[in-house]
Amino acid sequence: MKLLYAPGACSIGIHVLLNEIGKPFEAQKVDLAGRKHFEPEFTNLNPKSKVPTLVRDDGTVLTEFPAIATWLAKSNPEKKLLADDPEGMARTLEMLDYVVATVHMQGFSRIFRPGAYAPSESDHDAVKARGREIFERGFAIIDEKLKGKDYVNGAFSIADCALFYVELWSTRVKIPMPPNVAAHFERMKARPAVQKTLQAEGLAA
Ligand SMILES: N[C@@H](CCC(=O)N[C@@H](CS)C(=O)NCC(=O)O)C(=O)O
Structure with missing residues (x-):
């Protein structure tokens, strides 16, 4: 099995999951900045x-x-x-979908790639502000769900691996997480599989 990933991208959630599972796999870095994911070697696998x-x-x-x-x-x-x-299955997928489809795709994407939402640079600050509003609202909702729990659905699940990558991004954009989300992030970082993944991707723990 081979995971194509970029350091610190959303793929880190799957990288963590593979390390949690603990079976052998290969992790191949893709140079997104060098636009290698638009070259045939990559697009032949994933167009x-x-x-x-x-x-x-x-x-x-x-x-x-x-x-x-x-x-x-x-x-x-x-x-x-x-x-x-x-x-339990529906609740896990409910959170997984919320993190990926809303917090990431509608929130963080606006901050990281405002040009994809507005061609004119003069609009980019407004796009980023809207992105921040979306992910802050998302984190507030997730914070409520985490109240009194170690993981989003009590026991550790695939939803936690998704939540981990947006938590990591929130440190990148230097926007503080609400308390239960911040505690979840610390709990995730303490997991050996997460430590191993951060090291493998060359990221500080
Ligand atoms: N809907 C996709 C989103 C994946 C995605 O947006 N990946 C980003 C990295 S976080 C990417 O590959 N971006 C490269 C690009 O858009 O050029 C999923 O759930 O896997």
């Missing part, structure tokens, strides 16, 4: 030009964070990364 991209042992390719995370959890049921009961 969407996005990480995370997972090349499985049978050569088939899986894309999209929620799909990869769900497949990894279901393929390794003994790790209990996704609840089996309908309520």
Whole structure:
């Protein structure tokens, strides 16, 4: 199995998940700044030009964070990364989707890539401000959900791996996290799989 990732990108959540599972895998760095994900070596695998991209042992390719995370959890049921009961499963996917589709794609994306939302540079500050509003509101909602819990659904799950990468981004843009989210981030960083992943990606713990 091979994970195509970029250091500190959303793919780090899948990288953590693979280390939590603990089976052998290869991690191949993709140079996004050098636009290597638009070259044939990458697009032949994933024409969407996005990480995370997972090349499985049978050569088939899986894309999209929620799909990869769900497949990894279901393929390794003994790790209990996704609840089996309908309520637990739905709650985990509810949080996973909120983090990826709203906090990341609508919030942080506006901050990191304002040009994708408004061609004129004079609008970029407004785009970034809207992004900040979205992810701050998202973190406030997640903070409520985390009240009295170590992990988003009680037990550690794939949703925590997704939450971890937006928490990491929040430190990058230097916007403080609300208390339960900040405590979750510390709890995640204390996990050996997270430490191993941060080291592998060349990021400070
Ligand atoms: N919907 C995709 C989003 C993946 C995504 O946005 N990946 C970013 C890194 S965080 C990427 O590859 N960006 C490269 C680009 O857009 O040029 C998923 O859930 O996996």
